Amino acid sequence: MSSRRSRSRHAGSSRITDDQINDLVSKLQQLLPEMHNRRSDKKSATKVLQETCNYIRSLHREVDDLSERLSELLENADTTQADLIRSLIMQ
Amino acid sequence: MSSILSSSNPAVNPSTRRKRKKKISHNPQIQPENPQIEWKSETQQQNYSSKLLHELQQVRLGSSGPRAVSEAADGALAATARGRTRWSRAILTSRLKIRFMKKNSVERRRRKVMAVIASAGNYQQRRKSKFGVLRLRSKCLPAFQRKARVLSRLVPGCRKQPLPVVLEETTDYIAALQMQVRAMSALAELLTVSGSSSSSTYADPTQLI
Numbered sequence: 001m002s003s004r005r006s007r008s009r010h011a012g013s014s015r016i017t018d019d020q021i022n023d024l025v026s027k028l029q030q031l032l033p034e035m036h037n038r039r040s041d042k043k044s045a046t047k048v049l050q051e052t053c054n055y056i057r058s059l060h061r062e063v064d065d066l067s068e069r070l071s072e073l074l075e076n077a078d079t080t081q082a083d084l085i086r087s088l089i090m091q
Numbered sequence: 092m093s094s095i096l097s098s099s100n101p102a103v104n105p106s107t108r109r110k111r112k113k114k115i116s117h118n119p120q121i122q123p124e125n126p127q128i129e130w131k132s133e134t135q136q137q138n139y140s141s142k143l144l145h146e147l148q149q150v151r152l153g154s155s156g157p158r159a160v161s162e163a164a165d166g167a168l169a170a171t172a173r174g175r176t177r178w179s180r181a182i183l184t185s186r187l188k189i190r191f192m193k194k195n196s197v198e199r200r201r202r203k204v205m206a207v208i209a210s211a212g213n214y215q216q217r218r219k220s221k222f223g224v225l226r227l228r229s230k231c232l233p234a235f236q237r238k239a240r241v242l243s244r245l246v247p248g249c250r251k252q253p254l255p256v257v258l259e260e261t262t263d264y265i266a267a268l269q270m271q272v273r274a275m276s277a278l279a280e281l282l283t284v285s286g287s288s289s290s291s292t293y294a295d296p297t298q299l300i
Binding site: 021027028030045049052053055060062063064068074 | 127156157158161164165230232234239241242245246254255258259261262266268269271272275276278279282
């Protein structure tokens with residue numbers, strides 16, 4: 001707690017603290033698909049960031065693959081099917 | 092006291108969480124609910140699916156292709172986010188930019204649109220925080236800074252944002268992407284199943300199977 005006060009005196013207007021950053025990083029770590037570990041001390045913050053970047057890239061790739069598949073499927077499908085699916089999902 | 096406990100417990104029923112959200116919604120700085128819970132709820136997925144279908148119908152009428160589908164998916168995702176996060180606003184802004192560029196008088200309209208969106212969104216500018224982050228001792232490592240920059244480039248709309256903003260946006264963005272993957276794969280499954288079943292029932296001559 002005292003470190004927070006001294007930092008605010010030094011940096012003047014900056015209100016960001018180490019604890020805040022660590023808290024956010026631990027929240028991020030819980031989202032990552034690895035083993036769902038609750039103990040945030042396990043991974044260093046740099047490792048968490050690295051895995052986050054990798055995870056976002058893999059999610060983007062998955063979305064691209066899915067959109068390719070969807071575009072193929074949509075080309076072959078006709079309008080009756082699309083309306084059918086729409087009514088299915090709306091319920 | 093009980094509200095603090097239940098807000099930190101991720102096993103709470105999402106409907107009670109949504110009631111609480113209406114009371115706390117005046118807090119501008121932090122998103123009160125856990126983004127993971129919000130994006131995992133059924134209603135969000137249905138919202139997204141309906142928007143996605145709407146966009147896809149429009150795409151099919153024009154020129155189709157995986158790129159168009161991917162952009163429709165991202166646009167639908169950003170619209171489902173209701174513009175409360177920076178990445179969703181950035182996606183919507185870039186789509187508007189492209190649409191206006193196709194028409195006439197690009198610069199004035201784009202500036203107007205961006206000004207409107209920037210003022211409408213929750214736009215808190217922290218000018219001094221760049222230096223503030225660098226003064227934190229454990230985050231002074233160049234490796235950490237490098238990774239943070241890479242991450243800020245991956246998440247749309249976060250290139251010049253300070254670190255805590257980037258981290259917050261990332262948590263929401265990842266949860267949203269997970270939902271997007273779930274919804275799109277469900278849609279693909281439905282199309283695959285219905286494609287194979289309708290070819291036997293309807294005997295449509297246009298069906299390739």
